[in-house]
Structures are given as structure tokens and as C-alpha cells.
Amino acid sequence: MGVSFEDFAPALAGKDVDDVVILGGGLAGLFCALKLSPRPVTVISNAPIGEGASSAWAQGGIAAAVSEQDTFEKHRDDTLVAGVGLCEEKIVEQMTREAGDRVRDLLSFGVPFDQDLEGKLQLSREAAHSENRVVRVRGDMAGRAIMDSLIAAVRKTPSIRILEGFMGESLMGEGRYVTGVLARKRGGLERLAFPAHAVVLASGGIGHLYGVTTNPGEANGHGVAMAARAGAVIADAEFVQFHPTALNVGKDPAPLATEALRGEGALLINSAGERFMEPIHELLELAPRDIVARAIHREVTAGRGAFLDCREAIGSSFEDRYPTVFAACKDAGIDPATQPIPIAPAEHYHMGGVLTDANGRTSLDGLWAAGEVASTGAHGANRLASNSLLEAVVFAARIAEDIQGLMPTPRSAYWNEMDSEPGLPSQRNSEERDAITVLRETMRRNVGVERDAEGLRRALVDIGKAEASCHRVSIRNMMITSRIIAAAALKRTESRGGHARSDYPDTDPKQAQRSYVKLNEVNTIANAAVEAAQENISGS
Template structure:
């Protein structure tokens, strides 16, 4: 990875522009202070961030009986044999320092009467090492604390209401971001000597997801269109226990409930995980997701029964889940919770090194939009927030070391009043609806060549119909995921092919693709019999 030397400061050029107002973007901005930083976000900071929706917590080996080595082993065991070991060990070793940073920013992690952090266990962890806030409120509490810290930091300019559309490049060098005012057509260029993409994941490309609408693959597509290498895009994690009440995004029944002893049953009350995996409800997420998917597809339904394990303590111990259930007319103290798998996290993303550098000069990436190799084929529970803060901090340190002494922060005024974002035309609305349905049906929990080729053919047709860059970005991101999934002819981690149900030792390696390669795969898929059948069935040819 490379980052070219920086030119002399120019008054109209930012030192750093960060795209994304979630945990990765805000943590990086705070770590860069007092260097002037502009944070671009389509929504008010913290409001459209997937980080705020995280319920479990942040994994860190901070107890006396735990170790960074044990945390690393658990991470790599779940990662399906393709984790970058050096990256994993770096992440687990720096976890304690990053938790202390968050405490310093005012995050109210649960502590006992002696002031020690209270730790819980989640699926596939060998020790209690998940730091939480009031059971299921870690994400919201972390974001509230960081938003407050950012608002009090004069070196950070937050520009809300602007949607990143394209990277501005001079050859392989990224020199800025072109952003559109949300709800309108006004565009502004934000030139900078360093660009950090912290734009989140791809959840809203799927019809059922736990992610907010802002998690729509824009950053991934922007980097791909600029020529960046994308890694491991086929590996998508589906949370097994989204609450199945027809809401978009789907509310989440945190994995911590299963950690507390909740069981999975069908509509007849029969427990079904005992026959599938020795770890039962605490098996890796991909195993549990496929089991629930099978129950729902077979018509038996799937329910999370918390009555014996949590019972009357539910409102106090898991207030977020309790409120979501009550809002849908379910009392989890007395009733099993209907659940369904939902897109939750993307292990793939823009390829980065240990300092967050991408394959393009002057471009870094952090958080879910990046692929560091820490998660491999399947993310260990509560490692997402950890990876985000570890590598956001490393990016800040890397940029600080490359740049001269920061100038005093001064920016011209920009109108960033957030406008109504509902001005899509009927073609665009139909395209997004078709894309999300196709991703869930063909690029979801269970995949096969027929469905993946059909999906790529549909995406090709949709792309020709849409002109708005923001919609094209969603389609490009979907194509990247589907093409990578078609190319990996095996099952591993979060990627399951029913036509190739076993892992292939020869494919125990990471995937690296450019958009040019994705386009070749998509074109061949469109021309295939499966592609033509999908187009005919959808009347998109």
C-alpha cells in the first residue's frame, strides 16, 4: 500500500476529509485532533450509523484470566481459515487501549462496585470478554459519547446532509470527494490531502437487514469505480435473530440473549439447534442463520424463547430488544420472539493494510467499508466495533506522521441543512426495490450459480436504466458482492453455496477483485442461460 507525499498546505484544501459519521469516522476525527478535519455525512452524525445499532458490545481481552492470544485464536477459528493472522493479533493486542480511549471519551461501560468492567460472553468466544452498556445499548452509548466529544472539538467540521458520490482522482492519486446535497442535485467538491472512507456497509442492498438505509454500499462502489482493489466481497454475515415483524430495518434480538441461555424453537416449541451443532444456540452465526433459514423456509417458523433464561428481568436487562418487541405487540417475558436471518455485517470491503491504506494513493478506509483481513470468512461476535476503533486510530496516527504541522482550522460557510431525501423517480424506486429483493433471494444466506448469474444479469439491466450516481453506486456494490460469490465455488464462513456445500482447501485464501474484473464476470452472467431466464422472468431485458 502506498501514500504519496503531501503538497504544501493550501487554504482551500482540507488536511483530511472523512466520509461517514459513524464510529469509524468520528473516532478517527477525534484521534486526528487538533488537525483540521471535515466529516461528511448524509444524516446527522450518529443517526444513520450502523455503529449506533450495535447491541452486543466491543470485544476486548481485559480480564485477568483472558489474553489477546486467546482472543486472536477465537477470531481465527471462526474466520474460516482466511484471516490475516498478523492483523488479527494486532487488533486483539490493541483492544484494551481502545476501550480505555472510549472510557476517556465518556462511554459508560458497565462496571461493578469496584470499578472493574463487567464482561459477558457471546457466540464462539472462549472467555467473557464483551464490554457492554446496560445489556444491549453499547452502540448507542458509544455513539452518543463520541458525538458529544466531536461537537466540542473545534478542529472538526461536520458537514451534514451531503452524500458522497465519487472520488476525485488524478491518476491513481485521490485528491477529494464529490458529494451531492441530499434531496437535491447540488454538488460540491471537497478537496483534501488525505481522504478516509468510513461510510459503513452494504446492509440496505438487501430486502431484510438490521442496518439503517445509509448502509448502502456507496463507499465500496466509489472506491471500486476509482480502481481500488476490493477484498473478500462474497463474505456477508447474516444475523440469525432479527425480529420478524415486517419492519425495515429489522430490529435485532441481540446475540447476548442466547449468551444468557435463550433457546431457539419452532412454532411447535421444539428446540432445533441441538441436532445441528454441539454449541447449539451459541454456534457460529452462519451455522445458526442457515438453521433458522431452513426452519422458516420449511414453514415451521423460528422463535427465540427467552422466558426461562431472562423472563421478568427482560425490560431492565435488554431494554432495546424489549421495546422493539412491545412495539410489535410481543411480550418477550411471556412470548417467544419470531426471528429470521437478516443481513448484518459485510466482512469484505476495500482492501487495506495494517494502517488502513488502500491500493490508491491518499485514500484510507476504516470500519465496515474496509477489508483488513481481521474477520476472514466470518466475523466473531463483537469484533466489528473493535476493528473499527483499532484501525481508525491507526489511520489517524499514519496520517499524522505523513503530514506537516496542522494549520488553524478555518472553513468557508456551507449550507448543510438536511433536505427531504424522497425525490427519487418511479424508475429509481423500482430499481432499488428489485435490487434489494434480488440480493435477498439470490445473494443471501444460501446461494447457487443459477441464482447468482441471474442476479448479475438483473443488476446489469438495472444499471442501464438508472442515471443518478447514488443509485448506480448501489448497483455497482451489489454486482461486486454477487460476482465475488459466483467466483468462489465452495462454502466457507458467511458464504454458502448449495451447489458447492463443502469447503475446498485449495480455495482457503482471500479474494481480490477490481471493478474491471467484476464487469467481465457480470457480462458473462448476463449472456448465460441463467441470466437470460432471470431477465425474461423479471421483464427487464
Template sequence: MTKDPLAALVPDLAATSGKPGHPALQDDVVILGGGLAGLFCALKLSPRPVTVLTAAPIGEGASSAWAQGGIAAAVSEGDTTEAHAKDTIAVGGGICDEEIVFSMTREAPERIADLLRYGVPFDRDLEGKLVLSREAAHSERRVVRVGGDGAGRAIMDAVIAAVRATPSIRVLEGFVGESLIDESGTVSGIIARRKADGRRFALRAGAVVLASGGIGHLYEVTTNPNEAAGQGLAMAARAGAVIADAEFVQFHPTAIDIGRDPAPLATEALRGEGSWLVNRAGERFMDGVHPLKELAPRDIVARAIHNEVAAGMGAFLDTRAAIGAAFADRYPTVSASCRAAGIDPAREPIPVRPAAHYHMGGVWTDARGRTSLAGLWAAGEVSSTGVHGANRLASNSLLEAVVFAARIAQDIANTLPANATAQREPLPEPCAGPAPSDIDGERIAHLRQIMTRHVGVVRTGEGLKAALAEIAALAEGCHDIDCANMLVAAKMVAAAAYARRESRGAHCRSDHPHEEADLAHRSRMTLSDADAILCEAVPAVCANAPAPMLEDAR
């Protein structure tokens, strides 16, 4: 591979690990990410030694814990895994990998059984049967939930407890992944920084699993935690990995519009129970948009809300007739967010707007979770498996996370000899570290504005050109690796969106409003491909840029 354009920001720990000042740690498997995909994979790998790296305490910086609806699985008597697959494909805009989709839905009941064994307290009725909700574009009630809107938190709590009780799993909290260690085209570890003191470590591994989450925090309005900023995607792209479907970003239609960052979520289950979307005049604006009205696919609902807000009419979720006084008991998480802002959903509509919620794109993987780089697997939102296509079916994200985490664990077990004596050196005590750079904080705030304005719910070719030019300008003189990784991730998304000159699923181009038959396929690109697209879109940027900015990361 040729030189990484961000290498100057990271010491060559691959070459110096073990020398004074550059401690090296070694383990059998290293997993970057403490969300559901990473922790589930670690549990499935037990008793093989595993180290899990996570920027926040496990469960606190992961989107998994914030999932309100639940996990989709065909587990009722009247439902089938085939029907679940067909609903997924229908929403996916014609580019789902259908074989992968069918295999995922067939595995869903087994993964629900796994979660039950780990102690997840899924809601049950008086007969002991699982209580199932219906969400947008599902033909059946098949979303397994906890406490109405607390599935993500409850699932994570149970999985975290299982991880804490598993001796083979070491969790290193407060560590940020910066780069992949690449040797002769094979990923052999991760360079990570301890947040407490800024000290970097090279963690060697026989296998590396990226489970670092999505890209929501690249946007100004998002439902994702701060840690979901595209770091894992950028690390893989810089190492030369193929990135797939990066242009497809799902905007949740009903983030609660109360000025919080991240924005709290009004779960889709509210619309599944019959709540209405209305504008400031009290009109149900979904009536003339789609036959399914409020239960239309997320991209359609998000654009309808976007249009109402842009027209000055506002958008509100009216739950009074459907749920009324029972709201606080049935949806305590949403109720708490509303009441903190002085809103009583039992008496008044909830103001909503679209927010960056889920990335269908990510690091390309095959059916086993293998990426295009030897030694590297990816699971969860950082990956692009082909399940979601151009638009994700509601509550398929947690399902995809556990299905592919289990597959990766099995694939590693089949291909990597177990190392029961993996070296586990203790880390020194942390100390206070330097404050973040104010300059890079300004860059990040500017980047989030760029992505929201030009790479958001509705896009144009001119806007995407502007985004690419501004991202390239922000990259010049960037001295912070976290900011630099965010800029790489943003460039991948903007370049893919510029290249797809049609509208499909969550990708809406107002200058190309229709689907194009010859583009009915997934997109794949490397970082060098994205740089080539940038040069095509904004030739002046490339003509004036220093050579290192355009170097291929492979």
C-alpha cells in the same frame, strides 16, 4: 485511469471546481462517514483540521449506534488477547490474516481505555470492574457493554460529544458521497452532494478516509440503517480500488421478524444468557446442528433458522426460562421493539429470521488502513482488513473500527505534513431540493429483492447468474448516482460469490457445499474483474450491452 462508467452522472468537478456553480472546498483530511470509525479517526487526528461528511446527523445513520452487544476486548483477569485472537481465527473460516488479528486483539484494551476517557459509561459491578458478557463462539466473557443492550448508542453519544467539543473537526451533515476525485492515480478529494438542494461540491484533501459503512441495505431484510447501501465501496471500486472478500456477508440469525425495515435486532447476548431457539412445535432445533447449540458461529445459526423458516416451521427465540420477568430491565432496547409489535418476551417467544447484518468484505486495506489507491484510507465496515475472514466473531466490529481508525490517524500524521491553515469556506444556506425519482426507487426495491433471493443466506450458481443478469439490466438507463452506486456494490458482491465455488463461513453455496482447500485464501478483485466474471457467467448480457457499461473504472 480509464473512464469511470458512471462519470456521465456526475459533473467534472475536479476540472471545474472553483468556477461559478461548482464551489470547491479544501481541507487537510476529509472523512466520509459519521459512524464510530470516522468520528474516532477524526478525534485521533486532532488538532489537525478534519472535515467529516455524513448523510444523516452524526450518530443517526450509522450502524455503530445500533450495535447492541458491545465491544469485544480481553480485559478480564482470566482472559488473554491471544485467546481472543484464537477465537476470532477459529470463526473466520481459515482465511483470516492471523498477524492482523493478533495485533488487533493486543490493541483492544488500549482502545477501551480511549473510549473510557471519552466518557463511555461501560457497565461496572459494585467493585467498579467492567461487566462482561459472553457471545457466540467466544471462549470467555469479554464483551464490554452498556445498559445490557445499549453499547452502540452509548459509545456513539460519548464520541459525538467529544467531536462536537473539538474545534479542529468540522462536521457537514446531510452530505452524500458520490465519487472520489482521482488525479494521476492519487485520490485527492471527494465529490459530494448536499441532500437539501442537490448541489454538488468538490472537497479537496491531502488525505481521504472512507468510513461510510456497509452494504446491508442492498438486501430486503437487514438490520442496517438506510444509509448502509454500499456507496463507499462502489466509489472506491469505480476509482479502481481492490475490493476484498466481497462475497462474505454475515446474516444476523436473530433479527426480530415483525415486518419492519430495517428489522430490529434481538442481541446475541440473549443466547449468551441461555435463551433457546425453537420452532413452531417448540423443538430446540439447534440440538442436532452444532455442539455449541445456540452459541454456534453466526453463519451456522443463521442457516439453521433459514432452513426452519423455509420449511414452514418458523423460528423463535425463547427467553422465558433464561431471563423471564427481568427482560425489560436487562434488555430495554429489544424489549421496546417487541412491545411495539405486541410481543411480551417475558411471556412468549420472539419470532426471528436472518437478516443482512455485516459485510466482512470491502475495500482492501493493509495493516495501517491504506487502500490500493494512493491518498485513500478505509476504516470500519467499508473496509476489508483481513480480521474477520469468512465470518465475523460477535462484537469484533466496533473493536476493528476503533483500532484501525487510530492506526489511520497515526499513519496520516506520519506521512502527511500538517496544514494548520487549511481553507474552510462557508457553505451557502440550503434550500428545498427535488423529490427522489420514483423509477429509481423501483430499481432499488427490485435490487433488494434480487440480492435477498439470489445472494442471500444460501446461494446457487444459477441464482448468482440470474442476479448478475438482473443487476446488469437494472444498470441500463440508470440516471441516479445513488442507485448506480448501489448496483456497482451489488455487482461486486454477486460476482465474488459466483467466483467462489465452495462453501466457507458466511458464504454458502448449496451447489458447492464443502470447503475447497485450494480456495482457502481471501478474494481480491477490481470492478473490471467483476465485469469479466459477469461476462463469463452471462455472456449474452455482455454481447448485447453498450460498451460504457463494461468499461474499467481504473
């Protein structure tokens, strides 16, 4: 059934190894590499750097208290409120305190943040923020502009070596010490081993474990599974954020209608033209994302539909102010200046991931994690809007500062081990495509916006069946991460933030604490679900 952590434990003594290997070519990975310069770094990216990164798709921006009337304390407090009691307060304070410095770093790398005629940053407000503090680029193009600037800086930095088109499959290691990364050439069987003194996981999120997501296809949860297989602690895996306003036009990934539209006054209505948020929350359209997502989900499932009405708030200026959303609407045959936009919730961000401390260190020696793959405790049960890019750069910088005292001798070596499973690639690919389809539908249906025990147990059973036909380590990684999320969701018998249980609809003060699991516990929970299903079949 493939490789294990212990299968790859090279003796590093006396060998040339890379200083640092970073798995992931998104914002966290590239920012960390630049901060480590001139220390030699190898960045391994599944796709050409930037292309497969969720960071590049971010329409909002970076939250930072940089205006005269704002303070990091206000930003901290807003973040803590959104996290529904599960944020690590010291982590949040560090992140918000350092936000201004990281924005200035990005400006130094050439990011063209919106500025007024006096050169001051133009700021906007998003849901649950008490001040205008979101730094943007042309309304909805921050992610793309940030990534373009960082990619240009990385290409000009000789200490950074880029390896594109290789997918991380396994961590190499000995005991609890991570000693490198094993990567497979995308679309083939060729593998490379990258021994390293330090490994940084920056592999992104879990979006494409779900049937409806706003994330690129490369967001497959591989990093979480790699770390879990190596014995790392996974935290808060049950907390998945669903963006309320993805365009409901049948596209995969689903185009995103940025929250800034509601910040500008766009309304949420159903097919009858009713503003359905009025009886639900005092902040109406700007209520926390989990509340808005559930309200929209219920309108859609009830057959009333849900729409974002921008006609009065944005109107004819839509194309100039929000070109990305406008293009997506036009491509679907919708004129957002004159027509309400059909919307539905879509998987958007994972608050959980590999447990890290304030410096990005995981529970395994030699392994750091940053970005969406990590769980720092900054987001708690529900991420505050535009804190994701901020968290990525803050902790990428902290990791770079933490990694020191390593010999700068970059080296890569071929690993001759190949997949040991029999079968023709075409046959295997067909089986695995079917398994992925089953997985994504299972996660959408049973581990989505609202969950219950029966559906979560069914998900664990179905994920196990799908995994049985998977041969490649990369596909099994998707199954493992999905199983972790479903098992963690089954363990938490309450509703809180991005985790909503219809059979436990209330928030339980006794469960106001973060969750931690390792893979052996997840497998025990999954096996119990399978046994229960078998007993039900035999009993009937």
C-alpha cells in the same frame, strides 16, 4: 452516465486544501477525527452524525481481553477460528492486542460501560468466545451510548468540522492518487468538492442492498463503489454475515434480538417447540453465526418457523436487562417474557470491502478506509461477535497515527458541475425507487443466506436491468456494490463462513485464501452472465 474518477483531478499545487476529509459520521469516522485532533478535519455525513450509523444500532458491545483470566492470545485464537481460515493472523493479533487500549480511550471520552461496585468492567460472553470479554452498556445499548459520547466529544473539538446532509458520490483523483471527495446535497443536485491531502472512507456497510437487514437506510454500500470506480482493490466481497435472530415482524429495518440473549441461555425452537440446533452443532445456540443463521433459514423456509425462547432464561427481568429488544418486541405486540420471539436471519455485516493494510491504507495513494467499508482481513470469512466495533476503533486510531506531515489548512470549494442526465426529479426518483426495490429483493433472494450459480447469474442480470433506469451516481453506486458482491460470490465455488453455496456445500481447502477483485473483472463476470441469459432465451 455520470462522473468518473478522472473527471475530478484538480491541480492541488498552490491551493489551500483540507488536511483530512473523512466520509462517514459513524464510529470509525468520529473516532479517527478525535484521534487526529488538533489536526483540522472535515467529517462529511449523509445524516446528522450518529443517526445513520450502524454503530449506533449495535446492541452487543466491544470485545476486549480486559479481565484477569483472559488474554489477547485467547481472543486472537477465537477470532481466527471464527474466520474459517481466511483471517490475516498478524492483523488479528494487532487488533486483539490493542483492544484494551481502545476501550480505555472510549472510557476517556465518557462512554458509560457497565461496571461493578468496585469499578471493574462487567463482561459478558457471546457466541464462539472462550471467555467473558464483551464490554457493554446496559445490556444492549452499547452502540448508542458509544456514539452519544463520541458525538459530544466531537462537538466540543474545534479542529473537527462537521458537514451533515451530504452524500459522498465520487472520489476525486489523478492517476492512482486520491485528491478529494465529491459530495451531493441529500435530496438535491448541489455538489461540493472537498480537495484533501488525505481521504478516509468510513462510510459504513451494505445492509440496505438487501430486502431484510438490521442496518439503517444509510448503509448502502456507497463507499465500496466509490473506491472500486476509482480503481481500488476490493477484498472478500462475497462474505456477508446474516444475523441469525432478527425479529421476523415485517419491519424494515428488522429489529435485532442481540446474541447476548442466547449467551444468557435463551433457546432456539421451531413452532413445534423443538430445539433444532441439537443435531447441527455441539455449541447449540452459541454455534458460530453462519451455522445458526443457516439453521434458522432452513426452519423458516420449511414452514416450521423459528423462535427465540427467552421465557425461562430471562423471563420477567427482560425489560430491565434488555430494554432495546423489549421495546421492539412490545411494538410488534409480543411480550418476550411470556412469548417466544419470531425470528429470521437478516443481513447484518459485510466482512468484505475496500482492501486495506495494517494502517488502513488502501491500494490507492491518499485513500484510507476504516470500519465496515474496509476489509482488513481481521474477520476472515465470518466475523466473531462484537469484533466489529473493536475493528472500527483500532484501525481508525491506526489511520490517525499514519496520517502525518500534512498542512492544516481546511478549505471547501463549490463544484459547479451538476447532474447531466435529463428528466424531472420526480420522474427520476420514481424510477430509481422501483430500481432499488428490485435490487433489494434480488439480493435477498439470490445473494442471501444460501446461494447457487443459477441464482447468482440471475442476480447479475437483474442488477444490470435495474441499473439501466438509474440516473443519480449515488443509486448507481448501490448497483455497483451489489454487482461486486454477486460476482465475488459466483467466483468462490465452495461454502465457507458467511458464504454458503448450495451447489458447492463443502469447504474446499484449496480455496482457503482471500479473494480480490477490481471493477473491470466484476464487469466481465456480469457481462458473461448477461450473454449466457441471452443465449438461453434465443435457444429456447
